[in-house]
Amino acid sequence: MASSEEDGTVEEKENNNKKRTKSSLATAWLTFYNIAMTAGWLVLAMTMMRFYIQKGTHKGLYRSIARTLKFFQTFALVEVGHCAIGIVRTSVIVTGVQVCSRIFMVWFITNSIRQIQNEESVILFLVVWTVTEITRYSYYTFNLLNHLPYFIKWARYNFFIILYPLGVIGELLTIYAALPFVRRSGMYSLRLPNKYNVSFDYYYCLIIVMLSYIPLFPQLYFHMLRQRRRVLHGEVIVEKDD
Amino acid sequence: MKHYEVEILDAKTKDKLCFLDKVEPNATIGEIKSMFHKSHPQWYPARQSIRLDPKGKSLKDEDVLQHLPVGTTATFYFRDLGAQISWVTVFLTEYTGPLVIYLMFYFRVPFIYAPKYDFTTSKHWVVHLACMCHSFHYCKRLLETLFVHRFSHGTMPLRNIFKNCTYYWGFAAWMAYYINHPLYTPPIYGEQQIRLALIIFLFCQIGNFSIHIALRNLRPPGSKTRKIPYPTKNPFTWIFLLVSCPNYTYELGSWLGFTLMTQCLPVAFFTLVGFIQMTVWAKGKHRSYLKEFRDYPPLRSPILPFIL
Numbered sequence: 001m002a003s004s005e006e007d008g009t010v011e012e013k014e015n016n017n018k019k020r021t022k023s024s025l026a027t028a029w030l031t032f033y034n035i036a037m038t039a040g041w042l043v044l045a046m047t048m049m050r051f052y053i054q055k056g057t058h059k060g061l062y063r064s065i066a067r068t069l070k071f072f073q074t075f076a077l078v079e080v081g082h083c084a085i086g087i088v089r090t091s092v093i094v095t096g097v098q099v100c101s102r103i104f105m106v107w108f109i110t111n112s113i114r115q116i117q118n119e120e121s122v123i124l125f126l127v128v129w130t131v132t133e134i135t136r137y138s139y140y141t142f143n144l145l146n147h148l149p150y151f152i153k154w155a156r157y158n159f160f161i162i163l164y165p166l167g168v169i170g171e172l173l174t175i176y177a178a179l180p181f182v183r184r185s186g187m188y189s190l191r192l193p194n195k196y197n198v199s200f201d202y203y204y205c206l207i208i209v210m211l212s213y214i215p216l217f218p219q220l221y222f223h224m225l226r227q228r229r230r231v232l233h234g235e236v237i238v239e240k241d242d
Numbered sequence: 243m244k245h246y247e248v249e250i251l252d253a254k255t256k257d258k259l260c261f262l263d264k265v266e267p268n269a270t271i272g273e274i275k276s277m278f279h280k281s282h283p284q285w286y287p288a289r290q291s292i293r294l295d296p297k298g299k300s301l302k303d304e305d306v307l308q309h310l311p312v313g314t315t316a317t318f319y320f321r322d323l324g325a326q327i328s329w330v331t332v333f334l335t336e337y338t339g340p341l342v343i344y345l346m347f348y349f350r351v352p353f354i355y356a357p358k359y360d361f362t363t364s365k366h367w368v369v370h371l372a373c374m375c376h377s378f379h380y381c382k383r384l385l386e387t388l389f390v391h392r393f394s395h396g397t398m399p400l401r402n403i404f405k406n407c408t409y410y411w412g413f414a415a416w417m418a419y420y421i422n423h424p425l426y427t428p429p430i431y432g433e434q435q436i437r438l439a440l441i442i443f444l445f446c447q448i449g450n451f452s453i454h455i456a457l458r459n460l461r462p463p464g465s466k467t468r469k470i471p472y473p474t475k476n477p478f479t480w481i482f483l484l485v486s487c488p489n490y491t492y493e494l495g496s497w498l499g500f501t502l503m504t505q506c507l508p509v510a511f512f513t514l515v516g517f518i519q520m521t522v523w524a525k526g527k528h529r530s531y532l533k534e535f536r537d538y539p540p541l542r543s544p545i546l547p548f549i550l
Contacts, residue, residue: 193425198507 026087031144033078038137040072045130062110062117062126069126073106094223097216102129104209105171112187113178121177125170128163135159157228164224168217175210182206246307246314250278253296253319265307265316272303278320288397291321326397333387336406340414341380347418348373359424366428368436372421372504375443379496382447390454392461394468413512421504429505436503443499450492452478457489470535483539484547486528490520491545521545 044065051061076099082088083095105125110117139156142148182188188202246267250260260281265274275287291300294310296319307316348369352360364370420426429435456479460469473480481488497513524545531538543550 192420192423193427195427195430195505196507197420197423197427197505199420 023087027144030082030087031141034137034141034144037072037076038134038141040068040075041130041133041137044068044072045134048126048130058120058123059118062122065126066111070106070111073102073129076102094220098220101171105174108188109175109178113181115181116174116177119174119177121170121173123170125167125174128167128170131159132163132167153231157224157232160224160228164217164221168213172210172213175206179203179206244314246312246316248274248307248316248318250274250292250318250320253291253293253321256296259320267306267308269307270303271301271305271307274307274318275303285320285322286326288326289323291323292318293321294318323399325400327400327403328397329393329395330387332398332403332406333391334384335403336410337380337383337387339407339411341377341384343411343414344373344376344380344418347415347422350422354419355424362424364422364424364426366426368428368503369421369426371436371440372500375440375500375503376418379447379500382451386451386454390458392458392463392465413508413515416508417504417506417512420506420508427505429503435505439499439501439503441499443496443503446492446495446499449478449481450489450496452476453481453489453492456482468534470531470538481547482542484542486531486542486544487520487524490524491547493520494545521550524550 047065047068048061051064052058055061079088080092080096080099083090083092110122116122135152135155139148139152142152183203186202188200188205190196190198190200192199244267245263246265246269248260248262248265249258250262251257252259260278262274262277265277271292272287275290275292278290278292279285279287287303293300294312298319300321301310301318310316347354350359350362429439456474456476457471459474460471461467471482473482478492479488481491485491494513494517497509497516501509501513521544528542528544
């Protein structure tokens with residue numbers, strides 16, 4: 001009897017140890033990840049500022065940071081994985097939608113439609129994204145290190161109030177500017193007849209994407225507002241029952 | 243005969259909503275729901291969820307008061323399930339849509355294709371065959387809804403009808419647009435491909451119907467009992483040896499046949515989405531069979547023999 005009791009507690013201790021090593025591994029990885037991403041976006045910010053100060057114009061700025069942007073924004077896909085395996089307590093869907101919309105802008109709009117790369121709206125959303133990401137990743141980093149300065153917390157939960165709408169305006173204006181070039185070139189589109197008996201018009205797809213901002217943006221914005229109330233003012237928000 | 247007293251509280255706010263005295267011990271939950279409905283006419287019985295515990299499972303309409311673990315003053319908790327709509331209504335609406343919509347594309351009703359094609363017919367005979375198969379499939383579904391299926395739940399939440407109709411009607415329009423398009427390309431392997439596809443399609447339609455009949459015969463009229471389905475004399479039901487939900491297996495087969503017949507990517511996509519949904523349902527049904535019946539045949543898989 002006594003020995004089986006001992007076995008029980010030994011197993012329990014082993015399981016607790018396993019959990020502890022897993023969570024310390026997760027914490028180590030997340031800390032590294034967030035430091036790396038903060039650094040990456042800082043580099044982007046400084047490159048952008050240096051370009052503008054030296055050249056005095058925004059023309060050619062996108063080209064100069066394109067590779068760095070593509071690398072760090074694409075790498076953010078792992079954040080969906082973090083939510084999926086549970087080491088970050090956020091909804092997979094919310095993270096997924098946010099990362100996908102960024103990937104879409106970078107790879108399917110600015111990367112592939114050269115003619116709009118010098119638009120002002122591109123600079124607008126690039127600046128917004130840069131400020132947002134530096135704030136966000138440094139917030140996560142400090143949180144993981146258990147030394148969160150209040151001004152970072154304040155920034156993370158207040159900047160978005162202005163930045164989110166500005167970013168959306170930048171993105172929408174960019175897609176809108178891209179439309180005539182998409183139509184003329186017929187890129188990413190498939191016409192009939194073909195053996196799959198399907199067609200796809202990237203031009204109309206973009207219009208649908210633009211329209212989808214109407215239901216999606218308020219949901220993400222109010223989600224952030226609810227988070228803000230909870231974190232900054234300690235309010236308990238009861239989510240609507242389904 | 244000792245009478246019971248029944249009080250009904252709101253599951254969330256714990257407010258006392260209703261007090262019934264002199265309730266018969268052999269009264270059913272269904273009868274209690276009717277009595278509750280009288281004092282709160284906006285909550286018809288179908289949208290009432292009555293439970294013993296605020297976070298517990300709903301009690302069934304057939305449960306008898308004196309057989310429940312309650313004292314002579316019984317306390318129940320009520321949750322509003324929201325506006326309800328009958329399953330029959332939902333099925334009829336969601337299946338009539340595809341039938342009508344597909345035919346509108348088949349007959350090339352104006353404003354779909356270029357005006358010079360209005361009311362013309364396709365020169366490919368497979369397009370006519372596809373229309374017959376698609377229409378047959380949905381007519382079969384409508385007739386089964388009216389005459390074959392025995393539903394265990396009377397109603398479902400109202401919002402489901404919008405969700406379901408968007409799915410069925412949307413996909414029907416998307417498929418029908420390409421199959422009946424003037425620039426439609428018939429299958430690469432021609433007659434051989436179409437013939438094989440038709441055989442698969444018809445085989446699975448008969449199979450699916452046989453399963454529906456077998457399931458109906460398991461349940462006497464007006465009852466909601468659940469029994470393990472077994473193979474019958476009909477060879478199409480022998481698949482019960484290997485699969486829990488062969489109706490879904492045959493349904494997948496039908497749509498694979500239709501995909502092969504039309505060689506149309508939207509149809510393949512519809513088949514894939516349907517397969518994913520049916521697999522989720524089959525796994526759920528399989529799990530509840532295993533939970534309810536100790537002697538459930540171990541060889542069976544939810545939807546695909548040995549695989550899934």
